[in-house]
Amino acid sequence: MTSATGGGPLPLADPDDRHDRRDWEAAAAAVLRKARRLGPDDPDAAVWDALTTTTADGIRVSPLGTADDVADLPPTGVPGEFPFTRGRFAARPDGWDVRSHVGGLDAVAANREALLDLENGVTSLWIHVGGPLAADDLPRALDGVLLDLAPVVLEAPDDPVGAARALVELLDARGTTPAPGTGLGGDPVSATLRRGEPDLGGGSALDPEAAAGDVTALAEIAHGRGLLALTVDATVVHDAGGTDAQELGYALALGTHYLRVLVDGGLDVDDALALLEFRLAATDEQLTTIAKLRAARRTWARVAQLSGASPQASAQRQHAVTSRAMTSTRDPWVNMLRGTVAAFSAGVAGVDALTVLPFDAPAGRPEALGRRTARNTSALLLAESHVGVVADPAGGSYAVEALTDATARAAWAELDRTDAAGGVLAALADGSLAERVRDAAARRDVEVAHRRRPLTGLSEFPDADEAPLQREPDPSAPPVRRWGAAFERLRETPATSPVLLATMGPVAAHTARATFAQNLFAAGGVPVRVVGATAGVDDLVAAWSGERVVCLCGSDAAYADWGAAAAAALREAGATRVVLAGRPGPRTLDPSLVDDAAAVGDDAVAFLTRTREALS
Numbered sequence: 001m002t003s004a005t006g007g008g009p010l011p012l013a014d015p016d017d018r019h020d021r022r023d024w025e026a027a028a029a030a031v032l033r034k035a036r037r038l039g040p041d042d043p044d045a046a047v048w049d050a051l052t053t054t055t056a057d058g059i060r061v062s063p064l065g066t067a068d069d070v071a072d073l074p075p076t077g078v079p080g081e082f083p084f085t086r087g088r089f090a091a092r093p094d095g096w097d098v099r100s101h102v103g104g105l106d107a108v109a110a111n112r113e114a115l116l117d118l119e120n121g122v123t124s125l126w127i128h129v130g131g132p133l134a135a136d137d138l139p140r141a142l143d144g145v146l147l148d149l150a151p152v153v154l155e156a157p158d159d160p161v162g163a164a165r166a167l168v169e170l171l172d173a174r175g176t177t178p179a180p181g182t183g184l185g186g187d188p189v190s191a192t193l194r195r196g197e198p199d200l201g202g203g204s205a206l207d208p209e210a211a212a213g214d215v216t217a218l219a220e221i222a223h224g225r226g227l228l229a230l231t232v233d234a235t236v237v238h239d240a241g242g243t244d245a246q247e248l249g250y251a252l253a254l255g256t257h258y259l260r261v262l263v264d265g266g267l268d269v270d271d272a273l274a275l276l277e278f279r280l281a282a283t284d285e286q287l288t289t290i291a292k293l294r295a296a297r298r299t300w301a302r303v304a305q306l307s308g309a310s311p312q313a314s315a316q317r318q319h320a321v322t323s324r325a326m327t328s329t330r331d332p333w334v335n336m337l338r339g340t341v342a343a344f345s346a347g348v349a350g351v352d353a354l355t356v357l358p359f360d361a362p363a364g365r366p367e368a369l370g371r372r373t374a375r376n377t378s379a380l381l382l383a384e385s386h387v388g389v390v391a392d393p394a395g396g397s398y399a400v401e402a403l404t405d406a407t408a409r410a411a412w413a414e415l416d417r418t419d420a421a422g423g424v425l426a427a428l429a430d431g432s433l434a435e436r437v438r439d440a441a442a443r444r445d446v447e448v449a450h451r452r453r454p455l456t457g458l459s460e461f462p463d464a465d466e467a468p469l470q471r472e473p474d475p476s477a478p479p480v481r482r483w484g485a486a487f488e489r490l491r492e493t494p495a496t497s498p499v500l501l502a503t504m505g506p507v508a509a510h511t512a513r514a515t516f517a518q519n520l521f522a523a524g525g526v527p528v529r530v531v532g533a534t535a536g537v538d539d540l541v542a543a544w545s546g547e548r549v550v551c552l553c554g555s556d557a558a559y560a561d562w563g564a565a566a567a568a569a570l571r572e573a574g575a576t577r578v579v580l581a582g583r584p585g586p587r588t589l590d591p592s593l594v595d596d597a598a599a600v601g602d603d604a605v606a607f608l609t610r611t612r613e614a615l616s
Contacts, residue, residue, distance in 0.1 A: 024064065055288055056243040056444060059406045065398025073405045076298075079350070079391035082311040083301035085294050085404065086392040087350035088318075095388020096346075097151065097181060097353035098378040099319065103128030103476030104365050107137035113371065115144055120372070121379040122150075124181060126319075126355060129156035131475035135166040139173075147171060151181035153231065153277070153319070157191035160184065161217045164229075168221055181317075181353065183228030183277055186218040189254055189424070190233040198240045198479035200437055203428025211425075215261045222275055223267070229275040230258055231319070238281035239325055239480045240434075241441025244292040244407055248299060249414025250433070251278055253424035256303055256415075263307075270313035273304055278316055282346040282354075283323040284338040287403055290394050293318060293349035295408035299415075319353040320346035324480045327362045330491055331457025332469055335359035336373055343377050347387040348394050354378060362482070364471030441481055448483055449605040458484040459604065462491075464522035486605045487523055490612070494525035497615045500547035500575075501530045502540045502566060504554030513581040514553040520598055521551075524608030526615065537562060537569045544570060549577045549614050552594070559588040567593050577614045 022044070028051070029044040037050055051063035062069065077083060080090030100117040102110050102125055110133055114125050125145070129135055135156065142152065147170075156163030164184040171178055188211040193202045215230065222229035234251035242250070255276060262272035280296060282289045297316045304314035322342040327335045336359045343356050356377045358370030366374075381387045394400040417436070421427035428434065447453040454460040482488065499521055503510040514530060521528050528551075531543040544550065550570050552563060559582065567578045567589070583599045584591040591597075595614075598607045 021066075028063075055285075055407075056440060057245040057407070057410045059403065059410060061287065061403060062399065065400075065402065067398060069398045069402040070405075073401060076395065076401065076404075079395075082305075082314055083298045084315045085298040085301075086395050088297070088315040088352060089391070091391055092350070092388050095382040096351055096378070097124050098122050098375065098382075099124040099126050099151075099153070099353045099355045100371070100375055101126045101128070101321075101355055101357065102141075103133075103155070104131060104474040106132040107140035110137075110141040111143055111145075114141065117371065117375055118145065118150055120375060122375050124151040124153065124179075124353060126153050126155060126185075128476040129154055129163040129166075130158050135159060135163040138163070138166045139170050142170065147174065147176045147182070148179055151179040151183070153181070153183040153228070154185040155231075156185065157194060160186040160188065160191070160214055161221070164218055164221050168225065168227075171225075178226055180226065181228070182226070183231060184218050184222055185231045186214055186229060187231050187233045187254075188214045189257075189428070190236045193236050193240075193428070194478045196479065198236075198481045200237070200240050200428065200434035201431075203425075203431065203434060206425055206428060208425050212261050215258055216265045219262050219265060219267065219272075219275055223271065227275075228277050228317070231277045231279050232258065233279040235279055235281045235321055235324075236478075237437060238323065239478060240437050241325070241444060241481045242437040243440045244288055245410035245414045246433075246437055246440060247280065248292060248296050248407070248411035249418060250424065251280065251296065252299055252303055252411065252415045253418040253427070255300065256307075257424050259303075259307060269304075269307050269309045273309055273313045276317065277319055277352075279319045279321060281323045281325070282320040282342040282349075282351075283326050284341040284345075286341055286345045287400060288407070289342060289345035290349045290400055291403035291407045293320065293346060293351060294392075294394075294400075294404045295411060297350075298404070298408050299411050302412075318351045319355070320349075320351040321355045322346075322357050324357065324361070324478070325482050327357070327359075327482065328455060328458045328484050329362045329468060329488055330484075331463050331466060332359050332363060334457040335362070336377075337456075339374065340377050340381075344381055344385075344387060347378075347381055348392075350392055360469055360471060361474070361477070363469040364477075365474040367471065444483060445486065446603075449486060449603050450601055451604055452601070453483070455484040455487070458487045458491075459523050461519065462522040464525075464527065490523070490605070490608055491525040495527065495612050495615045497549075498527040498529045498547060499611065499615070500544060500550040501528050502534075502543075502550045502552050502570060503531045504534060504540070504552060504558040504562070504566065506533050509558060510554045513555075516600075517551050517553050517581040517598070520604060520608070521611070523604065524612065526608065526611060537565050540566055541569050541573050544573050544575065547575060549579065549611060550575045551579045551581055551598075552589070553581045556582070556588050563589040564593055577611075579611070 025044040028047040032038040053061045076085040079087040100122040154163050218229040232255045234247045237247045237250045300316040301314040322339045339356050356374040358366035358374045360370035418427045421432050577595045580594045580597040
């Protein structure tokens, strides 16, 4: 850029326009004081604690990355080189492999969906074999699919070896060299855990000898054919409610176990590593997803190094899948936004393959709109936003590098815990891994219930009049512990009786708390009737029409002035339960005068459960 007078390039900023840490603290503190998140006497430096967030693994994420955050971190290297934190390749001219999931369909329908996806931007297929689609149906399901151009990755939890042989027979019958990335998808351990509830409770049912036999058989089929044999599917831990570190720790432990089985079976460690792919979840928590996937490559490269692998063989091949756990059956359109953020994060992190699950998948078998928007998400990110052009665009960011390092260390600590139990099979058999995951899931449940981790369309901004999507059951869908399950359960059977929102005073005085209460009750499937502007107790009583539960909604001043009289009058009229929108206390209303109260930060699920019990 040059000046209008031709006097040379313009400076990017005024030389005197320089600011230091204290200037930022002062500016941020001023905003937080206006929002009452800092007191007038709090020092400006308190903004760091006020704005710092904490991940599910207890990692503190600073509001502003600084050079101090990365001063003591090990070098991350460059893209395409050990330890591969910054990506498996130095450049990604084609971005990532756009992989669609085809499952829960018979051979004819699976073929129709596969060809439609491939004709509209998908570059590989993830095929679920089982249920309506048997291994013998693969030739029909893949009819017209150019297997030398489009990689196919199988998922056959019931018979991985049989499905693998069927695919190889098809390749041989066609005389086709499989496209790079084609995989047999075996993971007997995770497949066992997928059976039943999503709590990893199937660990006691694991048969180590049978699992090792499948691993060895799949390796024999794949080796020398240019095929991947195994997919380490760590999303099973994510779907059970595990944290990022627990998901990565499981991936490291299970990958190490499979590596040992392969090497013990006679393979060179480099050849064994070349047979593995890792499947990880991508969520709408953008920075943590970027950091998790970068940390996954770094930690696996360290495992490979300790195993005696060559540097280039240590690169982890990643398949990211947008999180099932983050999605909701309610207001499912928001799942499109969640999936887009997750896909963007995975793309920025440098994954090899990415599956965006359809927005309507939580309701059952996805339909045409869901599948189209899923594949178009990657198309838009790649072709219009050019997210895949730059290798590791987050690299060098103080915040991302610090979070990557912290996540890698937390994942390694989780691997140590699993090793201390005797390895991944032992940790699953004795329940220690499942117990840690259950504890993590319970902590998230508390945060979701208190709406410290809000879920748009479910715990926040719910659509009370929304009709749930109707979809056919999907037999290929795995069990998932969705983050918002508690709110979904409340919404499954809406309450038939409304709560009266006893709004106190003019609209301007009560609208904030009335809106809060209306959204809160809607999140629990509780209808409301809003009184509107009132001038006093008589207006509230006149508006009451037999509701069992009434909720006072007004300003602190209105509560203190005539809240007691309003509660008493409504009880006398026949209301059996009076709740307060806000916190009772000396500045509002005496706690003894109300039966319940709801305010920001309270356990919304518990409050809504109590309210529904009172209504019934």
